[in-house]
Amino acid sequence: MSSEEYAPPKYAQIVQAIRRRIADGTYPPGSLLPSETQLINEFHVSRPTVVRALQVLQLRGVIEREHGKGSFVKATPPAAAEEASRPGRAVLDRAEADENGSPVSVGEHPAPASVAKLLGVPEKSPVMMRRVLFRDADRPVDLVTIWCPVELAEGSALGQPEPLTAGIRQHLQHTKGLKLEHVAERLSARHPSTEEAKLLELRKTAPVLGVLASVYNGGGRPALIVDLVLPGDLHELEDAYSL
Incomplete structure (x- = not known):
């Protein structure tokens, strides 16, 4: 069985990458994430896959999404703000x-x-x-x-x-x-x-x-x-x- 069969779904890989960049300061609190189109081009995936990744990050309290403006890293980390996943x-x-x-x-x-x-x-x-x-x-x-x-x-x-x-x-x-x-x-x-x-x-x-x-x-x-x-x-x- 190939290693690809154990790879996370594409949207989960995007979630992991964005969380790593938030943790290392690439995307600091309050910053605007790359646009959906930029993420599509970077990860070579479809728009629904990128949208799904952003929705998961929002659900976990990592980002805020504003219609017409984009996705922003939350100013307060989820653990400090006692943000829970709220499905x-x-x-x-x-x-x-x-x-x-x-x-x-x-x-x-x-x-x-x-x-x-x-x-x-x-x-x-x-x-x-x-x-x-x-x-x-x-x-x-x-x-x-x-x-x-x-x-x-x-x-x-x-x-x-x-x-x-x-x-x-x-x-x-x-x-x-x-x-x-x-x-x-x-x-x-x-x-x-x-x-x-x-x-x-x-x-x-x-x-x-x-x-x-x-x-x-x-x-x-x-x-x-x-x-x-x-x-x-x-x-x-x-x-x-x-x-």
Whole structure:
């Protein structure tokens, strides 16, 4: 078996390279990272691969991304700022169209028991479901399912089959005046369901990380449920906190 078969995915190699440059001072705190086009040319990869790498760095609290301006190294290192990996928040801020996200199932769906309990609605009552598969140049990298009350989705693009051009949090605030305020997450290590394995191109016995997040509005009740599935061989979750 060749050494290439053990090499990390291309986006992970970019993540490692950028983190090394931040650590050695090549990219100091507050500095602007090279543009997506510059990274594409340097690493000889596609734009979705570069976008995925930047999204991972953002999720880990290493950089901040500003639409139309670029990606900046955080002024305070993640450990010092006690920044945790926050997958639920990262999902809410991702623009599907910019990160090679493809909706695979959108529309009203009977609420599964776990989702109904978290949303506080009767089991199997109709709710809006939005399932999106994200890929890099090589393979699927995660699967996101958003569940929300039908009345919340009305007047928004959550029920449309096209990729969203803005993050869900920004979109709902703009279209519905809804401010999402905090997230409660549950993490699990498990095997994928049959559908998850098919969409993520995994064996049924492959490990995945599951993140089930309740997203609350100012009224103190869940407005959205985020179900995120991450292939175990592509992802790790980090945290840092004081004792």
